[in-house]
Amino acid sequence: MTSSVEYTIDELARIAGVTVRSVRVYHERGVLPPPRVRGRTGYYDTAHLARLQAIGRLLERGMKLAGIKELFEAWERGEGLAEVLGLVDQVATPYHAETTETVSVEELGKYGTATPENLRRAITLGVYEPADDAGTYRVLSPRLSRFGAALIDAGVPVERALAELERLTADCDRIAARHVRLFHELIWEPYKRSPRTPDDLAQVTRYLAVTRNMSTEAAAELISRALQRSLEADTPELLDAVRDVETGHSIRDAGLR
Template sequence: MTTETEEPTLTVDELAARAGVTVRTVRFYSAKGLLPPPVIGPRRVGRYGQAHLARLALIEELQHQGMTLAAIERHLRQLPADVSARDLAIHRAVVASWAPDTVETMTREELQRRAGRPLGEQDLERLAAMNVAVPDEGGDGGDDAYRVDPGLLRLGVELLDVPLGLDTVLAARGVLIEHSRAAARELSRLLREAVAERDSTEVKSLSAHMQPLVVQALLTSFQRSLREELREWLTDGEQPTRES
């Protein structure tokens, strides 16, 4: 795994596996200009990083929204050339907010392909506990079927590698849900009061226009607040040095 400050380390095979696509798809997107070229390392081997992975996730999300390849190409062309993996992830979250809540039924094989990695029994238990991929007991898909939330799948898979206990992850999820719902209620109240006298058709149009903007504002403000909290936490742990 790479970070924003590390050199890209993923081969094309590793990138494809992490993104849950084929190598052929990666090369096709690269040829179309949807992915920036890799960093060429020793032995002329291309290396990819987190920005490539985040861009693949964004392309997948745009496809789920029903955008054609040409429309996706135009959409990506509007992004800054040096856009970071973090900003791409935020952009993808905003795009995902446009879509209605959906649940897909898929086999374990398909789930692993979409996850971009093998999933052991413990992994599946954690995904089920997070309500990301739940066994479809009694459904039409058979014993090997799972009900999957596509919007949460990539996040859930990334959380499998976070060195935190499941109880902590679920507690954090509860905190986020509780406070996001509280923020949604307050924002909804403010918007209702602001458009109380308007026509219902106009209200629906305004709501559809505002939703991605509100989500982007929430993501940005939360990101900055979390950065400040972490900075204070780390600073408090540092002891001032005494001059001798």
């Protein structure tokens, strides 16, 4: 990495639009090469700047630093462009890429999330993040936002809606952890011991593509079945009432029979 242009860490961070602490973290995680040191000062060049900008773009796509490190290492080993980009697509791209929007505190207020505690919980859940210092928030997950709003519109108190989202998040974290353990055992560890050819890397990306679809679609199907079984077992009169309404009887009539 050679260049006639040199930057101190403060200059590099300012030009790249990141904090000095972020640059140091990237060093510690092995995703940014160290600077050349002269005396007691480290100097960076345009290659460092390009790497730092690439890290920023990958982070924006949802990729974690560990995945970014693996990507750069694969690239530096000379693995094929198609295979490297395939890995990026499977690891870096969110499963549902959604267009983000911004909302004001006033807009959040109609759903009860404008209170400091409720807003904090929604931010922790990854539904919103501060967009500026003027009380504007970016909607990180329109789907979760719509789901929470639908619960509240259906009569669920906002605190209960947030609690349900928190429980769902914990459940999904456990499901994801099982899949990650399976991935490491069956795919990643064998890949690390392999010659790491393009075919070896392609096997990794194929697994990731399949497991992402499998886990989400299978979970939706299984949850739907479980809900139906639970309703039939715990609330049979509700299902009877619904069937009566569908056939032209009212729920009141169903209760009088």
